[in-house]
Amino acid sequence: MTMGSWGFYAHKMINRAAVFTLPADMASFYKQHIDYISDHAVDPDKKRYADPEEAHKHFIDLDRYGESPLDSLPERWTNAIRRYPEDTLKANGTVPWQIYSSYWNLVDAFKSKNSLRILKTSTALGHYIADAHSPLHTTQNYNGGLSDQEGIHAFWESRLPELYAKGYSFFVGGAQYIDKPLQRAWQIVGHTYSLVDSVLLIEAQLNRKFAQNRKYVFERRNKLIIRTYSKTYSKAYHKALNGMVEKQMRASVILIGSFWYTAWVDAGQPNLQQLSGTAFIPDSSAHPLHTQSRPTGVSGGAPHQRLHHYAPKPYKKPFRLYSHGTMLWDDHRHAFHPDNYPHPLSARHEPGYSFS
8 A cells, every 4th residue: 555645634734733732831832833733744745755665654454464453463563573574564554653653753852852853753743643543544445446436545535624624623622641652553543444344335335326427526626627526425425424534533633632742741841942942944845934034143054044943932823724635646545736746854763663
């Protein structure tokens, strides 16, 4: 499996909403940089175009491990590679291990007190947790190719959120400390996998009731004419799912906030108002962070760079939800969107959990 995830719209909305689950000692910093956390929620998907080792981090095809995959698969990566060839594990996906690896990366980032590293790692961790809540990220029938339902991947996790997520409630309560992060990652994918049959069966039943000319429409997106699921068909599917998409998005929000909070606690609860004060970021990366002009007497840096100050500021921007166009999908589950571009990020992993 190597397809993309949720939609750009859903990923950005989920990461953004997760900020509002954080306690006061974290919330000020995260709210200050909420646009970065939201806008860069899709960076791991973009990274796959530059890094062949990225794709397997977004999914796990549990049905490739027999009838009781959670009993067959060792919880820890070091034990898993003793039972299965590493290439096989990567081909079948590694998202629960990646969540755990990214969690430890975030612990290290908090300990380093480097604001940019914290933001990048938090954003990526949020992406992987959200992916683990998407049912079609847990099966080899990821896009309905094995059940004559081609296109269902983007339908469930991109088309439906774009149409209906503005009506969802993301008031999910406060982040909670996670005693066993790796075990929790496996619990996430286990529950998500239990939804796969419903995702596929409900759509198959609905398909028999709709003529093709009522199921699909053509829409213009960013100067492209694309075929997509009609609003009538989407409404019927969304209703038949009985709130599943909203529930999975809400679960993503609270778990992302909880993993961020847990990493911060496990790093010793550093004061996020006393982080490294500056970082050079290329203008071309379009980071939507607060900026100030270069202080008098400070020189250096390439001409295309400017100095970004991460000094705490009062957070005044209201909670907003951003929309983004529907993604298309290729035969290898890579997301295609006119805005996609290679965006390699640096990454560190806990010893024993490196996938590079």
